[in-house]
Amino acid sequence: MVRSWERYLLYALIAFAVFLPLIFPFDVWPNLPTREVLGVFNTIDNLQPGDTIVVAVDFDPSSEPELYPMLLAVLRHAFSKDIYVIGINLFGPAGTGLGVKALTDVGGEMGKTDGSDYVMLGFKPNLPAVISQLNSDIKEMYRSDANGRPTADMPILQRTPKLQGNIKYMVDLAAGETVRPWVAYGSAPGGYPMGAGCTAVSFADYFSFYQSGQINGLMGGLKAAAEYEELVGEKGAASAGMNSQSIVHALLVLFIIIGNVVFFRSLSLKHVGTGGGA
Amino acid sequence: MTFLRRQLPVVIAFVLGLFTLVIFYIPAAPMQGIGDRLKIFVTIIGAFAMLLGINSILGQHITKIRKKRPGYGYSWVLILGFIAMMVAWIPWWSVPPEGTTVYYPWGGLENNQGVFYWMFFWILVPMQATMFSILAFYIASAAYRSFRAKTMEATVLLIAAVIVMLGRVPLGTSMTSWLPDTGFWGSLRMEEMTSWLLNIPNAAGFRGIVLGVALGIIATSVRIIFGVEKTYMGGGD
Numbered sequence: 052m053v054r055s056w057e058r059y060l061l062y063a064l065i066a067f068a069v070f071l072p073l074i075f076p077f078d079v080w081p082n083l084p085t086r087e088v089l090g091v092f093n094t095i096d097n098l099q100p101g102d103t104i105v106v107a108v109d110f111d112p113s114s115e116p117e118l119y120p121m122l123l124a125v126l127r128h129a130f131s132k133d134i135y136v137i138g139i140n141l142f143g144p145a146g147t148g149l150g151v152k153a154l155t156d157v158g159g160e161m162g163k164t165d166g167s168d169y170v171m172l173g174f175k176p177n178l179p180a181v182i183s184q185l186n187s188d189i190k191e192m193y194r195s196d197a198n199g200r201p202t203a204d205m206p207i208l209q210r211t212p213k214l215q216g217n218i219k220y221m222v223d224l225a226a227g228e229t230v231r232p233w234v235a236y237g238s239a240p241g242g243y244p245m246g247a248g249c250t251a252v253s254f255a256d257y258f259s260f261y262q263s264g265q266i267n268g269l270m271g272g273l274k275a276a277a278e279y280e281e282l283v284g285e286k287g288a289a290s291a292g293m294n295s296q297s298i299v300h301a302l303l304v305l306f307i308i309i310g311n312v313v314f315f316r317s318l319s320l321k322h323v324g325t326g327g328g329a
Numbered sequence: 330m331t332f333l334r335r336q337l338p339v340v341i342a343f344v345l346g347l348f349t350l351v352i353f354y355i356p357a358a359p360m361q362g363i364g365d366r367l368k369i370f371v372t373i374i375g376a377f378a379m380l381l382g383i384n385s386i387l388g389q390h391i392t393k394i395r396k397k398r399p400g401y402g403y404s405w406v407l408i409l410g411f412i413a414m415m416v417a418w419i420p421w422w423s424v425p426p427e428g429t430t431v432y433y434p435w436g437g438l439e440n441n442q443g444v445f446y447w448m449f450f451w452i453l454v455p456m457q458a459t460m461f462s463i464l465a466f467y468i469a470s471a472a473y474r475s476f477r478a479k480t481m482e483a484t485v486l487l488i489a490a491v492i493v494m495l496g497r498v499p500l501g502t503s504m505t506s507w508l509p510d511t512g513f514w515g516s517l518r519m520e521e522m523t524s525w526l527l528n529i530p531n532a533a534g535f536r537g538i539v540l541g542v543a544l545g546i547i548a549t550s551v552r553i554i555f556g557v558e559k560t561y562m563g564g565g566d
Contacts, residue, residue, distance in 0.1 A: 058470055065469045080499035081506075085520065112457035145457070148449050176375030180368035187365055192372070231539075251497065259532040259539060274497055297500030299465060304491050306473040311487075314477045 061306065068302050072294035082293055084278045087261060090268025091246035092128070092282045094220050100133035102219040103211045107233065108150035108171075109142035110226035114250050118224045119149060120289035121248045121276035125222055126157040128283045130168070135207055137218070138171040139185075140197075141178040142229055147171065147197045166196075167206040173197035178229060182236040186215040215241040224248040230257055234265045248275065339556040346554035387411070414453075417445035489526055496523025 084092070095104065106125060110118045129136050138154050140146040150171045158169050172193045175181045184192045189212060190202045202208050211217040214237065221243055223233045230247045238245035244267050249257055251272025261269040270279060273296055276289035349367060352360045390404035478484040495501025496519040505518045515521060552558035 057473075061469050061473055062466050065466055069465070080503040082499045083502065083520075085524075112454040113461040115454055115458050116462065145449075145453065149454075152450070175372050176379060177372050180371035180375075184365055184368040184372075187361065191365065192369065254497075255493075255527055255531050256535060258527045259536040262528055262532045263536075272497070274499075293499055297498040299469075300494045300498045301500055303469055303472050304494055306469060307476045307487065307491065310473045310476060311478055314479075 064302060065299060068298040069295045072298060073291060076291060077294060080294075080297060082274065082277050082281060082290070084282055085275070087269040087271070088275045088278045088282070090261075090266075091125070091222060091248070091270055092268070092279060094244060094246060094267060095125070095128050095132070095134070095222075098132060098134055098219050101135070103135040103137060103207070103217060104129055105137045105139060105214060105218050105221040106150075107221070107223040107225070107229065108138055108140045108146045108153070109223055109229040110149070110250075111143045111145040112149065114226035115149060116288075116292070117250050117273050117276065118226060118248060119153065120273070120287050121270055121279060122149070122153045122224055123157055123287060124276060124279040124283050124285070124289070125224075125248075126153055127161070127285060128279070130157060130161040130163055131283075135210070136169040137189075137207065137211065138169065138197075140172075140174045141181055141232075142174075142225070142227055144174045147173045151197050165198075166200065170202070170205060170207050171197040172202075178232050179236045182232055183240070185213070186237060186241040187213050189213055214243065218243050221245045222248065225253070226250055227253075230260060230266070234260060238265070246270075335559075335562070338562050339559065342553055343556060346550070350554075383411075414445065414448060417443065417448065489530075492519065492522050493526055496520050496526075 098104070106122065106129070108122060126136060136154065138150045140150050154169050154171050155165070157163075158165065163169055172189070173196065175192065181192060189208055193202050195201050196205070214221070218241075221233065221238060223230050223245065225247060226249070230249070233245060233247075237243075245265070246268035247257055247260070247266045248270035249272075251274070254269070254271030257266070257269055257271075260266045270276065273289050273292050277286075277293045280287050280290050345367065349364065352364045355361075387408065390407050393404045394401045394408075476487055476490070478487055495504065502518070502520045505520075508514045508518050510518075516525070549558060553561065
């Protein structure tokens with residue numbers, strides 16, 4: 052049983068733990084890249100200029116704080132190596148706007164041209180069917196891009212008419228259950244390697260795909276986004292949020308310890324109250 | 330009428346289901362071409378399902394407003410928001426600027442002066458992000474209230490959760506960074522223990538769930554194709 056003042060105290064402590072490190076930033080704990088994040092980074096890093104990758108913006112604004120910084124970091128990395136990017140969204144209509152903004156912003160700052168160096172294909176429902184169709188013909192499924200431009204004469208899709216045999220890598224930034232269909236209907240039959248990024252709560256779900264080699268890299272939550280930002284050499288929103296996340300996690304562990312101390316204390320008091328007999 | 334409602338859907342499911350299954354194993358171009366056409370049909374049907382969803386949610390909220398049920402004011406917000414976003418997206422056919430083929434004077438994702446852009450990035454995105462972020466407060470409260478070492482299983486879960494929570498943030502990994510990188514002591518580093526937990530017990534358990542789900546999907550698909558499972562037509566059988 053938690054008294055209401057206890058709940059308000061917990062909420063206040065969490066709020067302070069989130070806000071204070073953002074207001075007064077510090078750089079104490081190094082955020083070393085993990086093997087899983089290096090899997091995605093190294094694959095993109097080893098691609099040649101002129102190669103094409105697919106970045107699936109399979110998330111909506113609810114996962115934006117975790118996955119949008121990841122998307123920006125991956126795009127910065129790809130564009131810095133003159134790699135073409137095909138953006139796509141098969142999760143929900145709201146993800147398309149985030150994909151367009153990320154590609155336009157990062158593409159713009161790195162001197163890339165929409166339609167030639169990158170394209171954002173919009174949302175289509177029923178992802179298994181869309182993914183397997185993209186493997187054989189992109190323009191048949193997408194007659195226009197997310198901005199309503201016809202894809203027929205788009206240079207990037209002239210170079211890459213289908214995913215199978217044309218793209219060198221695929222990264223799915225997923226808020227939901229999209230990694231599995233991309234593995235089953237995209238990467239495996241299409242023969243292209245795949246990596247994934249996901250929210251921290253989904254991170255454990257996708258480890259079996261990483262362990263089996265079906266995806267060669269896995270970025271989980273804000274921490275992975277911050278690692279990628281450090282690898283790219285441009286710290287952003289994810290790196291800024293790492294201190295807050297560190298302190299909140301430590302606070303949660305502290306809450307669990309205190310909760311258990313209270314629990315065992317009440318048990319021992321009850322034990323004493325009932326006479327302590329076995 | 331019974332034929333249209335009961336038998337025709339079963340025949341369509343049987344013929345198309347079996348056909349799609351067979352052409353998966355026939356790589357010949359004409360067969361794959363037919364398969365591609367079918368996939369486009371599936372996507373079109375999926376779009377109609379979205380229309381049904383819109384119809385359903387609007388219907389529910391209109392009924393709520395009409396009957397003045399508690400909280401019906403929020404239904405007004407939903408309906409007005411829906412109409413505003415939809416109207417802003419419609420391409421009003423004015424002269425498009427040079428280099429564009431479709432022009433959305435009010436909306437569009439490229440038009441960062443437009444109403445749609447403003448509503449999307451300054452209302453929808455922050456509101457949805459906020460809703461998800463509030464979870465942190467509930468998780469904190471839930472962790473304090475219910476994460477108790479009551480049984481052996483609960484204790485194992487609790488210890489694993491604490492290790493993963495600390496192993497997934499720089500503060501946690503810094504706590505054991507003084508340990509050597511390799512050997513027995515290296516395996517006690519927070520990030521190594523987290524990696525082991527995720528890679529071995531977690532992946533093993535999750536793989537079992539995934540395989541179970543996959544087998545369930547196969548069994549249900551076969552039941553639908555052969556007309557044993559008819560609940561998708563509405564009503565049990």
